[in-house]
Amino acid sequence: MMILRILEFFIFPGALFAIVLSVILMWLVRKLAARMENRVGPPFLQPLYDFAKLLAKERVYPEKSMRLVLWLIPILQFSVALTMSLFLPIISPEGLISFDGDLFFFLFLLGIHGSSAFFLGWMSNNPYGGSGSGRAVLIELSFEIPLSLSLAGIANVARSMRISEITLYMAGVFFTFGSFGKILLIIPWSLLLIISLISTLGALEYNPFSAGHAETEIVAGWMTELTGPDLALVKMSEFLNLTNLSVLIAALFLGGPPVYEIGLYTRFVTFLVFLVKTLLVVFALAFIKTISSRLRVDQSTEGMWKYLLPLALGGVILILLIQQYGGA
């Protein structure tokens, strides 16, 4: 049993599977964006090729940069992203690690991941890196609060702070249109879903919130001075984060992998349903990314604080009101 448990952590549905899924999802985002832009798009294994090629390249550090930081933070980012992936409900509503309040531990890890980008850019002694790190941390600060709020709203619906419990609740809620209040909840649910999708774009630094590495302005932003394996790890943690966030949204908002009792195939069907829901979220992300242009950092911050944050707050309050008076 011990060996099985270890295999679960390292192979399926643990680390290795998360990496494979991330590479596939990354390819999907790139391919979808390409097809929407009338391009052919990359071949299936392109993200993996990129990763492997970068791993084989030598490290080059700029003068007067802090090598230790440039060397350590990519490892930190990668390990944080990999740890986050262990919380994800993939073949059952329960992730590999699950405890009360894990949802907010997950967000905490996301915060670490985002803010580490700041040090990376700052320590690289490059004006592009410095500017990019400032932008990255600004965007990070602005998207995190609406994202946390919208997840908190959903946690409130399920009356739990545990990812697995929320997932179970949301998987069941589609089949139990019990009271009028529950149907009313669709309004704040869709509002919070949109908000969390938009903030996910910010977390992943996709268009329109890609100011942190706007190539036509500051080359690669905080990633400018990264080379070889360092860049490969940062890229891989970016891929992993795409998986983490899209799976999390699929789980918390769409119910993730539900439990259907169909005998032998239970796990398989659960896994398939999980994949379909995740792909839906990824498609939505790729779509928003494609139809928008890059906002300036002040514009994206302003948008987050002025519109997204009050809307998220409103959504949470609406949920509380419905729960109080609608009998949900």
Added chain:
Amino acid sequence: MSKRDYTEFNLGPQHPALKEPETFRVVVEGERIVKAEAILGHTHRGIEKVAEQRDYNKALYLAERICGICSFAHNANFARAVEFVADVEVPERAQYLRVLVAELERLHSHMLWLGVLAHEIGFDTFYFLVWNDRELVMDALETLTGNRVNYGMNDIGGVRADLTPDIKGLLMRKLDELGPRLEKIKEIALKNKTVISRTKGVGVISNELARKTCVTGPTARSSGINWDLRRDQPYFAYGDLDFDVKVSTDGDVYSKITLRIEELFESMRIIQQVLEHLPEGRIKTDVRGKLDGSAVSRIEAPRGENFHYVDFRNSKEPYRMKVRAPTYANVVSSVEVLVGHYISDIPVIVAANDPCFSCTDRTLVIDRDTERYQILTAKELRKLSIETTKEEIM
């Protein structure tokens, strides 16, 4: 404020935002620009000097290679200047054909610009969309002249390729296809919220500044200067054609988008008229022998006013050739408006003037403080380059 709060920031000579090597050196405080200057001269190729060693038939093709995008404008402008010196009458059919190619070139140049601007604001979807539709124009140009970029359409005294009924039919088809696509482009460019937020009110060149810095072309027209050589000093066959000159008064990047899109539709109108009313006759008058005298020719290139001066002293080779491409006039204004904007606005503002640095580069050194300028000789240039290299090695 201490000195350490400012950062010097280089855009170029190698930078993803610039398609040609040019340096924009800005001093920023946080994200805001407090000082900006443009350092030109990375792509100086000495075309004017080379032209002095070629006879006018060969210099014509050299002029075409000044710029890859508005190659026809340079080519036709040089041909026109030489025709003034030779004092020949260009057949009417050739004049119309020149208008046809010039307007097709304007179409593809403006669409190229729109795509580049979309890329600068990170809207790659729109960039691919526009460039895909631009292929229709490129196909039309290729069928008509044989080339996609340097058309080789002009000859001194006329044009080299005629418009046969077959080609005319094909052109008509391409343009019919292009019309609805332009409508779609217009709708996206003018209604997309993110495009508006990145371009509206950004990089405003006021009428005053436009006059002070002598901008030309769409840049000038977007700042309320009602000036278009096609209407005000008609050349080729523009005098016979009916078209409007669009003017906007806002001066920001958004108004440049609207203006150029409107110009696209005007160009379509002109092309339709040319195809309908193309007169019959010869397409070329021969010009032979040595020439004497000098002439200036100005035409409205897609980017603005294009100036060619040629001087012949009883020779086939020009004694002096002088070119002023529109970017040279426009780049100053964009540097002036950079101050006070964010770093993110630099590519947008610089790209808004449709800069073409290969056209522009001359070895003219201007001292910014004393405003004195000098033209360096080859010897001085060599000395300067050795000195700077030494400094960098040290």
